Amino acid sequence: MALLKNNAVIDDPFADATGRETIPASGPVLVDLDQWQSHREQLLQRTEPVGVKLRSDQPPESIAEDLHSIALIALEFPVFRDGRAYSYARLLRGQYGYSGEIRAVGDVLLEQLHFMERTGFDAFELESDDPLGDMQVASADFGVWYQPAADGRLSAVQLRHRAG
């Protein structure tokens, strides 16, 4: 499993505490929603970054009030066909104005990377022999887009009617 961010494979700075009984006392840590809700006060006190992982049946509404204190939101794809997290990412980037890391985890595959990136994901946990190569393949597919999304790319409509 490789973690891809900004076109580089990086070491995950977050310790994965999801599903564990105890949360490490220090260091960047990733917790699940149950842990966040039951240890919210302590987690908000931490000086080091905290991430929250949401299952595909946990809309980001549940953490909306705390987003400014959350450095990473990991959205899970239990199976690549479950597309709920695309909407969660859009909501986070759009309506909630979230600017931290949104990481795709779970069943993350080459053929879905481009849609993930368009909807606002900026980090990807990818099971692949060549994660960077996969990302390059996925990014090279399209040079024109029909609709605005969370990636700031101009849509065909916008390009057609650009001033000047």
Place this chain on the structure above:
Amino acid sequence: MYRYDEFDHKLVAERARQFRRQVKRRLSGELTEDQFKPLRLMNGLYMQLHAYMLRVNVPYGSLSSRQLRKFAHIARTYDRDFGHFTTRQNIQYNWIKLEDVPDILEELAEVEVTAIQSSGNCVRNITSDHYAGRARDELADPRVYAELLRQYTILNPEFSYLPRKFKIALTGSPRDRAAVALHDIGLRMHRNEAGETGFEVLVGGGQGRTPFIAHTIREWLAPEHLLSYVESILRVYNMYGRRDNMHKARIKIIVNQMGLDRYRELVEADWEQIRDSVLKVPQAEVDRINAYFEPPEYECLADIPDELNDVRARIPEFDQWMSANVAEHRVPGYSIVNISLKAPGLPPGDMTADTMDAVADLADRYSLDEIRVNHRQNLSFVDVRQLDLFTLWKKLKLLDLATPNIQTVSDIICCPGLDYCNLANSRSIPIAQDLSRHFVDVDHLALVGDFTINISGCMNACGHHHVGNIGILGVNKRGKEYFQLTLGGSSDENASLGDRLGRALPQDEVPAAVETIVDTYLAIRLDGERFLDTYRRAGIAPFREAVYNPVQARAVA
């Protein structure tokens, strides 16, 4: 007709190239069948009983003669010389090889046609009134909005892995020829109290095993907000639609489970956040697209009822065709001609490659190069000079395309059924063939009048049996094929679902039962009543009696 610009061309070419890679990765084993399946479906490729089926879009039913010739070429080169027009303005090829598909998609792209999202759990082909821009009763042309929605939904990154398929249809006429109330989203153009044209937005219609007529989620929506409102409906569906059971995953189920009011609340709350975003449709884009739908340069002609009546009086067959297949046009001197793909004994909607070429030639000569595809599996020429009607009729007749049966008992919608489909549990096409051979007397068809018969080979309802005046559903009982009849369905502006008539019948009893229903209607109808009117007035009892207790029914009569 809409023509691609550089952006459209580039995107479609890139999509074809992407699918070529995906096929390559599948053939080399890098992708499992499970991983490949949604990718191929989103490129129109469906696995049937005997082979791959490729479903190609005809967005909002508008087709050029050049595109139809390409369809003929694909049928000849990659299939078995024919194609099948469906109920959603698509054409299907039934015998396709996986390794040919990238080439086919590239060939289609040359003529600005795609198979993008014609299958799969995503937004499907946008459909509309096949008379759009030509109907005399039309309030506003829906095609510009259909095209905006086509572009907005194609490769939409947020909505490509929805809980289930999603269908959108539009109409700009009060007379609904696009079955909008049977769609996941239906859009009806109408005027608000201030006299402004906008959309009534319907949501949650659909057929399948749990049919629903759509509910109105918003009475009036300004056209500039169309994309943002659709986005909010889709977003709520994507987040809350059921993913635990594919048979309960359509939007109609979640709307009915959470209630329309709650669904509306969620949609409106999301929409408030995005209604004035970049999704707001710029007038410049509306104008750009509308320029393609400007009316063609019509000749200055007058209606010619007297001349036509002379010919009709002399030639009864032409008269029958004029009555059944020709519709009013908004421009004087012109008519809309419906081309029946329902000649007696033929599978509804099927067309050979040679016939496609011949129809393309006729469209060039008699209908300003354009053909429309409609949801009842027929074609239309929408710009025919009345002066040419008689000549066109003779030419269509030579091609066996002039059966005067549009919207009659033998104009049957039918799914591919067990002859092709792995979901079906019965052969639906032979029933349609039996019925069309049974009702060949065109005087009788005219006497019976306005009628729809819809046949599905299984409860997935691809043949729209729920909304046929007579619906026929194939069921499997202990390994034998039986057919369940429903009465009173309709997909128009007063849409309704059919009611079950009684126990299912074996195939050989179906034509007689349909005939009995038709005869019962003729016996009890009041002046000017269509079958549907009679049924709504008299109820199911007289029909049930006549079919299941013929002796008693006769004694009472």
